[in-house]
Amino acid sequence: DAGVIQSPRHEVTEMGQEVTLRCKPISGHNSLFWYRQTMMRGLELLIYFNNNVPIDDSGMPEDRFSAKMPNASFSTLKIQPSEPRDSAVYFCASSSTQDSDTQYFGPGTRLTVL
Amino acid sequence: AQSVTQLGSHVSVSEGALVLLRCNYSSSVPPYLFWYVQYPNQGLQLLLKYTTGATLVKGINGFEAEFKKSETSFHLTKPSAHMSDAAEYFCAVILISGNQFYFGTGTSLTVIP
Numbered sequence A: 001d002a003g004v005i006q007s008p009r010h011e012v013t014e015m016g017q018e019v020t021l022r023c024k025p026i027s028g029h030n031s032l033f034w035y036r037q038t039m040m041r042g043l044e045l046l047i048y049f050n051n052n053v054p055i056d057d058s059g060m061p062e063d064r065f066s067a068k069m070p071n072a073s074f075s076t077l078k079i080q081p082s083e084p085r086d087s088a089v090y091f092c093a094s095s096s097t098q099d100s101d102t103q104y105f106g107p108g109t110r111l112t113v114l
Numbered sequence B: 001a002q003s004v005t006q007l008g009s010h011v012s013v014s015e016g017a018l019v020l021l022r023c024n025y026s027s028s029v030p031p032y033l034f035w036y037v038q039y040p041n042q043g044l045q046l047l048l049k050y051t052t053g054a055t056l057v058k059g060i061n062g063f064e065a066e067f068k069k070s071e072t073s074f075h076l077t078k079p080s081a082h083m084s085d086a087a088e089y090f091c092a093v094i095l096i097s098g099n100q101f102y103f104g105t106g107t108s109l110t111v112i113p
Helices: none
Strands: A005-007 A010-011 A019-024 A030-038 A042-050 A052-056 A065-071 A072-078 A088-095 A109-113 B001-006 B008-016 B020-025 B031-038 B044-050 B056-058 B064-067 B075-080 B087-095 B101-103 B107-112
Touching: A005 A010, A005 A088, A010 A019, A019 A088, A019 A109, A030 A072, A042 A065, A042 A072, A042 B008, A042 B101, A052 A065, A072 A088, B001 B087, B001 B101, B008 B020, B020 B031, B020 B087, B031 B064, B044 B056, B044 B064, B044 B075, B075 B087
Parallel strands: A010 A109, B008 B107
Antiparallel strands: A005 A019, A019 A072, A030 A042, A030 A088, A042 A052, A065 A072, A088 A109, B001 B020, B020 B075, B031 B044, B031 B087, B056 B064, B064 B075, B087 B101, B087 B107
């Protein structure tokens, strides 16, 4: 099993640019989670999907952030326009119905907004 | 409301010494409890979890944790630290009825040779 796949692993962009982070969950998993990790705030849940449907997006910081899950094997997190304070590591995680209490994390995308 | 408190953002131990990382939770209903480890530049990896049954849970790499309801604690231990244990450790809680994790702020473990 390839695990959760995230791309890109590193992204450096300039303030004001659009950034799109991508995630492929583990095959067969039906829940997907987006987290943000910073030194100041630790790990924060941004949004999670169940069967491709957004369930809770209360953690999304602003309207600049949006997430989609068009199918069971792909999700995106978009920031538009990006700001320096968005610099963080963004993790995607997935879980299955059979083992719904365990989330499997991807390697993360380190985003730097200059 | 649910929350997780990890006491000590940085812990240093000598190689071969006992590792003790503290985690206390607050939850209005019985939670499931987890410890994750994060090595530099990597994602989080599940170490162990408590859901039901035996309160002493054994995980990977020789780690174990004990769920103590009376103390609302789920401390992580390892009898003998190894250099490869140096990493960031996160305690997390999830309600039985939901699937939203609440993570602690993490404890950075340093192992001194």
